[in-house]
Amino acid sequence: MAERIRLGMVGGGNDAFIGGVHRIAARIDDRFELVAGALSSTPEKAQASGAALGLAPDRTYDDFKQMAIREARLKNGIEAVSIVTPNHVHYAAAREFLKRGIHVICDKPLTATLPDARKLVKAAEASDALFVLTHNYTGYPMARQAREMVAAGDLGDIRVVQVEYPQDWMTEEVHNKQADWRTDPARSGAGGSIGDIGVHAYNLACFVTGLELESLSADMQSFVAGRRVDDNAHVLLRWKGGARGMLWSSQVSPGNENALRLRVYGTKGGLEFAQEDPNYLWFTPLGEPKRLITRGGAGSGAAAGRVSRIPPGHSEGYLEGFANIYNEAAEAILAKRDGNALPEGVVFPTVQDGLKGVEFIDACVRSSGRNAAWVDLP
Numbered sequence: 001m002a003e004r005i006r007l008g009m010v011g012g013g014n015d016a017f018i019g020g021v022h023r024i025a026a027r028i029d030d031r032f033e034l035v036a037g038a039l040s041s042t043p044e045k046a047q048a049s050g051a052a053l054g055l056a057p058d059r060t061y062d063d064f065k066q067m068a069i070r071e072a073r074l075k076n077g078i079e080a081v082s083i084v085t086p087n088h089v090h091y092a093a094a095r096e097f098l099k100r101g102i103h104v105i106c107d108k109p110l111t112a113t114l115p116d117a118r119k120l121v122k123a124a125e126a127s128d129a130l131f132v133l134t135h136n137y138t139g140y141p142m143a144r145q146a147r148e149m150v151a152a153g154d155l156g157d158i159r160v161v162q163v164e165y166p167q168d169w170m171t172e173e174v175h176n177k178q179a180d181w182r183t184d185p186a187r188s189g190a191g192g193s194i195g196d197i198g199v200h201a202y203n204l205a206c207f208v209t210g211l212e213l214e215s216l217s218a219d220m221q222s223f224v225a226g227r228r229v230d231d232n233a234h235v236l237l238r239w240k241g242g243a244r245g246m247l248w249s250s251q252v253s254p255g256n257e258n259a260l261r262l263r264v265y266g267t268k269g270g271l272e273f274a275q276e277d278p279n280y281l282w283f284t285p286l287g288e289p290k291r292l293i294t295r296g297g298a299g300s301g302a303a304a305g306r307v308s309r310i311p312p313g314h315s316e317g318y319l320e321g322f323a324n325i326y327n328e329a330a331e332a333i334l335a336k337r338d339g340n341a342l343p344e345g346v347v348f349p350t351v352q353d354g355l356k357g358v359e360f361i362d363a364c365v366r367s368s369g370r371n372a373a374w375v376d377l378p
Contacts (some may be wrong), residue, residue: 192229
């Protein structure tokens with residue numbers, strides 16, 4: 001076992017859901033050790049959160065810039081940092097660590113605004129550090145299986161890509177930490193459900209199919225009175241090369257908990273993947289019975305196998321998907337540390353994927369504001 005990668009964290013203090021998810025994911029494969037943090041924008045909460053996690057007082061910081069400066073100077077300072085703040089902090093925090101050569105693992109979306117996304121791409125390109133974006137659903141073994149099958153031509157030429165991500169937790173007015181920042185455009189960005197979960201659906205569709213979006217037409221609503229960002233969105237998609245599709249994201253659909261679902265259809269067959277049943281992938285060759293491919297089972301290939309941990313029939317899902325992104329990041333960081341090439345098969349979302357996601361959100365907002373007019377992607 002190689003020495004653990006020294007990890008810091010920005011955000012993710014007491015009562016922050018996603019910070020705990022990232023910390024669990026970073027430890028599942030024993031590749032990282034959390035040694036420093038700027039865990040809250042409130043100094044008192046930052047100190048209390050650091051103490052609760054067992055961080056040394058002198059490595060529990062009141063702000064991320066102070067942390068970046070000091071950790072870069074320490075002999076055993078952090079090698080990588082997880083950024084798990086609300087969206088509007090991503091750019092400023094990532095920039096501070098990138099310019100000091102510290103690898104960045106950042107939650108999605110990349111930034112709250114398109115100008116910040118473009119500036120962050122430049123900062124990442126100017127840095128010798130890696131940038132990893134935690135679109136965790138790309139870490140699911142059966143998403144990797146689907147990607148492998150599309151690339152191998154099992155579906156033929158792709159014609160239709162349907163993806164949806166409905167939830168119900170914001171069907172009524174909600175006031176808690178998670179809802180408050182997600183419905184505040186100053187912190188979330190202009191996109192509501194489209195920026196929170198729609199961008200996950202879009203990223204997964206791109207990851208599995210390898211297609212690039214050409215243009216879109218978006219019809220977005222704020223059904224809950226007074227809500228300042230969308231809580232439901234329907235988006236028509238025109239992919240380069242001629243494929244067509246639709247994307248639906250909603251946080252006001254009772255009966256749906258976390259129902260991310262992708263369907264891809266080509267000239268030779270179709271695939272169906274549902275996040276709530278993540279160990280299964282349905283494949284239907286044209287004119288033949290539907291086939292169930294299970295994680296680690298017959299028909300499951302190398303791409304799924306290298307990110308599976310336990311035998312078939314034992315469930316893997318959300319936390320393991322995140323852990324797979326962290327494991328891929330660890331492989332890339334250690335390869336860079338040793339001056340080696342990226343190991344074969346290692347795949348993770350990059351800053352460029354993040355830019356595409358923010359471009360998608362921005363295009364949806366502009367299209368919906370123009371009565372669902374068609375908008376070209378950059």
